[in-house]
Amino acid sequence: AWKKYSAKEFTTPDEFEQAVVKHIETTLARSLFNCDEAAAYSGTALAFRDRLVIEWNRTQQQQTLADQKRVYYLSLEFLMGRALDNAMLNVGMKDVARKGLSELGFRMEDIVSQERDAALGNGGLGRLAACFLDSLATLNYPAWGYALRYKYGIFRQEIIDGYQVEVPDYWLDFNPWEFPRHDVTVDVQFYGNVRKYMDESGKQVSVWENGEIVTAVAYDAPVPGYGTRTTNNLRLWSSKASHGEFDFTKFNSGEYEASVADQQRAETISAVLYPNDSLERGKELRLKQQYFWCAASLYDIVRRFKKSKKAWKDFPNQVAIQLNDTHPTLAIPELQRILIDQEGLEWDEAWSIVQSTFGYTNHTVLPEALEKWSVPLIQHLLPRHLQIIYDINLNFLQYVERNFPKERDMLSRVSIIEESNPKMVRMAYLALIGSHKVNGVAELHSDLIKTTIFKDFVKIYGPDKFTNVTNGITPRRWLHQANPRLSELIASKLGSYDYLRDLTLLHKIEAYVDDKEFRKAFQDIKYANKARLAAYTLEVQGIKVNPKALFDIQVKRIHEYKRQQLNIFGVIHRYLELKAMSPKDRNKVQPRVSFFGGKAAPGYWMAKTVIHLINQVSKVINADKEIGDLLKVVFLEDYNVSKAEIIIPASDISEHISTAGTEASGTSNMKFVLNGGLVIGTCDGANIEITREVGEDNIFLFGNLSEDVEDLRHQHFYGDFKLDPMLQKVFDTIKSGMFGDAGQFSALVNSIVEHGDYYLVSDDFKSYIDTQKLIDEAYKDQEAWLTKTITSVSRMGFFSSDRCIDEYAEMIWNVEPLTPPKQN
Numbered sequence: 001a002w003k004k005y006s007a008k009e010f011t012t013p014d015e016f017e018q019a020v021v022k023h024i025e026t027t028l029a030r031s032l033f034n035c036d037e038a039a040a041y042s043g044t045a046l047a048f049r050d051r052l053v054i055e056w057n058r059t060q061q062q063q064t065l066a067d068q069k070r071v072y073y074l075s076l077e078f079l080m081g082r083a084l085d086n087a088m089l090n091v092g093m094k095d096v097a098r099k100g101l102s103e104l105g106f107r108m109e110d111i112v113s114q115e116r117d118a119a120l121g122n123g124g125l126g127r128l129a130a131c132f133l134d135s136l137a138t139l140n141y142p143a144w145g146y147a148l149r150y151k152y153g154i155f156r157q158e159i160i161d162g163y164q165v166e167v168p169d170y171w172l173d174f175n176p177w178e179f180p181r182h183d184v185t186v187d188v189q190f191y192g193n194v195r196k197y198m199d200e201s202g203k204q205v206s207v208w209e210n211g212e213i214v215t216a217v218a219y220d221a222p223v224p225g226y227g228t229r230t231t232n233n234l235r236l237w238s239s240k241a242s243h244g245e246f247d248f249t250k251f252n253s254g255e256y257e258a259s260v261a262d263q264q265r266a267e268t269i270s271a272v273l274y275p276n277d278s279l280e281r282g283k284e285l286r287l288k289q290q291y292f293w294c295a296a297s298l299y300d301i302v303r304r305f306k307k308s309k310k311a312w313k314d315f316p317n318q319v320a321i322q323l324n325d326t327h328p329t330l331a332i333p334e335l336q337r338i339l340i341d342q343e344g345l346e347w348d349e350a351w352s353i354v355q356s357t358f359g360y361t362n363h364t365v366l367p368e369a370l371e372k373w374s375v376p377l378i379q380h381l382l383p384r385h386l387q388i389i390y391d392i393n394l395n396f397l398q399y400v401e402r403n404f405p406k407e408r409d410m411l412s413r414v415s416i417i418e419e420s421n422p423k424m425v426r427m428a429y430l431a432l433i434g435s436h437k438v439n440g441v442a443e444l445h446s447d448l449i450k451t452t453i454f455k456d457f458v459k460i461y462g463p464d465k466f467t468n469v470t471n472g473i474t475p476r477r478w479l480h481q482a483n484p485r486l487s488e489l490i491a492s493k494l495g496s497y498d499y500l501r502d503l504t505l506l507h508k509i510e511a512y513v514d515d516k517e518f519r520k521a522f523q524d525i526k527y528a529n530k531a532r533l534a535a536y537t538l539e540v541q542g543i544k545v546n547p548k549a550l551f552d553i554q555v556k557r558i559h560e561y562k563r564q565q566l567n568i569f570g571v572i573h574r575y576l577e578l579k580a581m582s583p584k585d586r587n588k589v590q591p592r593v594s595f596f597g598g599k600a601a602p603g604y605w606m607a608k609t610v611i612h613l614i615n616q617v618s619k620v621i622n623a624d625k626e627i628g629d630l631l632k633v634v635f636l637e638d639y640n641v642s643k644a645e646i647i648i649p650a651s652d653i654s655e656h657i658s659t660a661g662t663e664a665s666g667t668s669n670m671k672f673v674l675n676g677g678l679v680i681g682t683c684d685g686a687n688i689e690i691t692r693e694v695g696e697d698n699i700f701l702f703g704n705l706s707e708d709v710e711d712l713r714h715q716h717f718y719g720d721f722k723l724d725p726m727l728q729k730v731f732d733t734i735k736s737g738m739f740g741d742a743g744q745f746s747a748l749v750n751s752i753v754e755h756g757d758y759y760l761v762s763d764d765f766k767s768y769i770d771t772q773k774l775i776d777e778a779y780k781d782q783e784a785w786l787t788k789t790i791t792s793v794s795r796m797g798f799f800s801s802d803r804c805i806d807e808y809a810e811m812i813w814n815v816e817p818l819t820p821p822k823q824n
């Protein structure tokens with residue numbers, strides 16, 4: 001019999017060093033004589049990986065035997081960032097590794113920063129999925145993530161002459177965290193035709209045939225939980241030609257190029273993450289990605305279920321599938337297809353299984369961001385699915401007609417098919433109709449989806465189909481890892497790190513809000529974090545900033561609705577005011593650094609213009625000797641997860657200033673406050689719940705409310721549009737050429753002056769400027785400011801993604817945790 005393998009686990013720095021050396025010399029076949037930081041990183045990662053893998057295998061085995069319901073989180077994006085620091089925290093041997101590395105002559109920070117980010121996502125939606133995986137494992141839920149193994153993640157951003165330039169992010173050179181499973185493959189079909197026939201019993205059968213086959217290969221990555229042995233699985237699918245390297249028939253008959261071309265076409269499917277936050281319209285390759293991933297994942301899930309030999313009606317008791325936005329909506333017709341075409345179930349029975357299995361999370365109400373696919377494209381690529389979508393729609397519309405006979409015009413409004421030219425499939429409607437629950441991601445947002453985009457559906461299904469799960473963030477990465485000193489300070493007062501598993505315990509630090517020593521330590525940590533960002537800014541941007549200045553930060557994807565333009569116009573306004581002051585008055589001004597960071601979608605010209613303007617303004621202001629440290633403007637290049645871990649702990653104030661009603665939740669707002677920064681924000685998304693938790697005195701809210709937005713927009717078009725006079729001055733300055741050729745910014749200015757100011761920049765400008773003044777005043781009273789920040793941190797317990805995941809588990813998935821056995 002086989003002996004159970006037991007990894008010789010390191011427990012001392014010495015043993016750790018041995019493990020590192022072993023991996024460098026044998027796994028990597030490198031000599032120790034030229035052991036650089038890259039090699040030290042690799043050895044360290046592999047040493048920790050060994051320990052993760054044991055618990056990973058154990059967890060998977062336990063979950064298989066336990067035979068209870070599992071969660072499958074389908075997301076086209078997982079913005080994981082770096083894995084080593086997280087692995088060290090969860091394995092619990094970071095200090096041992098630190099000592100060991102130091103004996104080998106390395107600093108932990110330098111080794112950790114050798115790792116490339118796993119940047120398989122665009123922004124908030126992808127990072128949310130990563131936080132959810134962390135919480136699912138930490139709370140011992142049996143759960144898998146499913147996604148694509150993109151060869152290229154989100155592009156790297158370089159700023160050249162003030163313009164964004166996109167550079168490919170090839171991240172797989174050395175990735176110790178993934179395990180290829182060449183034995184776990186799924187053949188996925190595209191194109192072809194549907195043949196219908198009667199079987200012996202007289203039943204109509206549809207066969208989808210003559211398609212093109214692409215093979216999905218599984219790559220697995222371990223997802224360890226904190227303070228638990230549970231290690232879940234993230235499965236990424238990679239595409240390759242179904243016949244392997246080359247089509248040998250073609251190859252042997254001399255068609256070398258055709259053979260290679262087939263192979264490349266197949267590999268293109270998982271080649272690159274779309275960088276567009278969904279604006280990528282109608283691209284066949286994107287639809288192929290979506291189906292490829294849905295089909296492979298469902299095949300895998302169904303295969304696992306079938307091993308249990310249970311009846312199909314038990315499927316929803318074993319499987320909960322969560323759709324992260326509409327990107328995986330094809331999983332709905334795909335499961336229906338498997339059940340009726342391959343497993344021989346009747347339509348109604350199959351459909352009830354489908355509906356009980358899926359839940360759908362909506363992440364935006366912006367109409368331009370709602371996915372639609374043209375009927376001809378789906379017909380061409382997925383002919384059988386189009387038939388099924390039409391049948392789903394027919395059944396649904398018949399149901400609506402029966403129940404609302406008097407509302408004929410509702411039918412065209414709620415139809416899955418939009419009767420345009422060409423016809424379009426409305427993916428959000430299909431996702432909603434095929435799921436048992438639909439949730440928004442913050443209270444306001446969940447209310448808005450019920451009164452706007454899904455209004456008719458509330459009438460049809462009743463309000464209980466709709467629910468709210470306010471987003472959350474993992475305190476492991478966003479407090480403990482990003483801000484180790486603050487985490488340690490909190491632990492020293494609470495007596496342990498238990499609060500990292502139950503963030504509501506943070507409320508106990510409110511008792512120290514008047515404790516002199518605690519306050520001093522808290523303030524010192526904030527200063528050190530600001531000094532760290534200042535050093536980083538000098539090193540990579542070449543801009544010297546004073547850590548004593550007020551650090552004002554806005555980092556997120558660049559979008560008109562997020563209103564970075566409002567921020568930079570405010571900066572220009574501030575500059576004009578400073579220039580107009582006497583030197584004596586200037587001396588009383590609160591110095592400030594305005595940091596920006598974020599990527600623009602490559603084809604989003606307005607967003608790119610905003611980046612350009614920020615950089616031009618930065619150049620002019622930073623060079624102004626008269627202004628000096630009173631105002632500095634910094635655009636931080638290539639904002640990503642690992643940079644966020646440096647940037648976020650360094651804020652005094654961060655900006656979350658979307659037009660009310662447009663930002664579904666926001667999650668960086670939570671990260672900033674948890675790290676002892678305050679927020680300037682609109683009454684939008686999770687800002688509203690942050691206000692409820694921390695108290696109105698501890699946040700700077702401004703601007704028009706969501707319920708007034710429609711009227712204001714109407715007035716812009718049908719009343720006369722009056723530009724805010726301060727904003728007018730800002731525009732005059734831009735037009736004067738102070739920031740370079742004004743023509744470059746005319747589209748941006750005109751979107752406000754000429755084209756109706758859709759995002760209400762002018763309407764909110766005065767309120768924004770006034771609130772920034774309040775902030776300057778408030779910051780002068782450092783003691784009062786400190787009280788606000790400490791109080792806020794202590795009240796952030798609600799925003800842990802652990803709370804969030806427990807809500808999904810209870811209200812949507814109906815799954816229970818599976819506790820790992822005590823260590824043997």
Ligand code: 26M
Pocket residue numbers: 123124125126128276277278279325363364366368369441471559663664665666667685
């Ligand atoms: C794209 C181009 C132009 C204008 C808008 C978009 C766009 C907007 C929203 C595309 C996709 C959008 O939604 C998807 C998304 O990423 N939503 C984000 O999800 C996060 C996690 O729930 C939330 O915190 C963010 O508020 C929400 O914007």
